[in-house]
Amino acid sequence: MQIYWIKAQAPRRVLALAKYLGTETEFVEINLKKGELKSPGYAALNPNLKAPTLVDGEFVLWESSAIMAYLCIKAESDMWPANNPVEQVEVLKWLSWSDCHWSAAVSPFYFEHIVKATFGLGPPDRTSLKENVRDFMRFAKVLDSRLAGRSHVACGRLTIADFQLASMATHWQEAEMPMETFPNIIRWIAELNRIPAWADPWPAKALPSASAASA
Template identity: 30%
Template sequence: MRLYHNHLSSNGRRVLMVAEQLGLPLDIVNVDLGSDSDRARLREINANGKVPLLEDGDFLLSESCAIMQYLCDITPGQQLYPQDARVRADVNRWLFWGSQHFAETISILSFEHIWKAMIGMGEADPAMVARAEGELRQLGAVLDGHLAQRDWLVGDALSLADIGVVTPLMYLERAKLPLGEFANLMRWFDRLRQLDLWKNSGPA
């Protein structure tokens, strides 16, 4: 299987973490997102023009959460994506929450504090930063409360839910994410950062 990826992508990192946990080898195709030619080649196989993209024979699959689920579904005996309908629904709930709310809000702060200056669009917009920080604190409180009496988001072991939600936190410091006050959240993040699948999948 081949994965089109860029090391700056937290969505791609999700897929790498799952593949490592499952012991699935992936041939990594590095996509330079700053290269017009690389982007053009990517759009030829993914109309969205985004990474990650999984190529498994003649099957092309975009969207990181869908790729994560697919890798689990083709791996017999895996434990990351439980078969029980209610447990799996709970995992899906956190995957959707992470993608729709948590990662989306973090992406605003990442753009304002990191990428905006890199692409020559000037300084961070204080109004945008303030709004996103307020929203992220609300989301952080939800996550922190859920983790108050548990080590993992779903059940008593690592699952796709943890991997799906945690990866945008790779930009905790650089994007100035206002989450340090949430002790349960930070303890969970520190636990995940100690795992080899985190260390081997991208920047610390």
């Protein structure tokens, strides 16, 4: 099994999960500078030209939440409750909410402060972020209320919904997200950061980038 990745938030949650579950995987870093993400070989795996992508024999899967569910099913982990329909839809609800609402609320902050710094795209535009504060507050309130008196978002234990929701929010301080009035989110993120695989999800040794180009 291979996971194609770049140093960004969607691959991050998949890599963290693979590490957490101890999944035997080849981690193939896509070389952005060499244009591997846009190469015909990679496009054949993932027509979105995005990362991550999982390849398991003939089976190819993109979308980080689907990949996380697949890794859990293979590992028989209840972080994706494949055998419990009620729990499964509870996790699915938060995955959907993340993709539809939370992600859009946090990503402008993450982009301006983290993505730009990671890929050398210039300084953050703090002025433009002012118009994103309202949406951030709106959806952070929903998540903070959910986490009041709870250790995790769904099922009373760690699930892939936590990794999905936390991948950008984990960087709230560096990304200057206005999180100060959401103590339950801050506590939840601090607890997640105590998980070694979450705190440091990046593969120790990246394979030579030629692997991605020839995919």
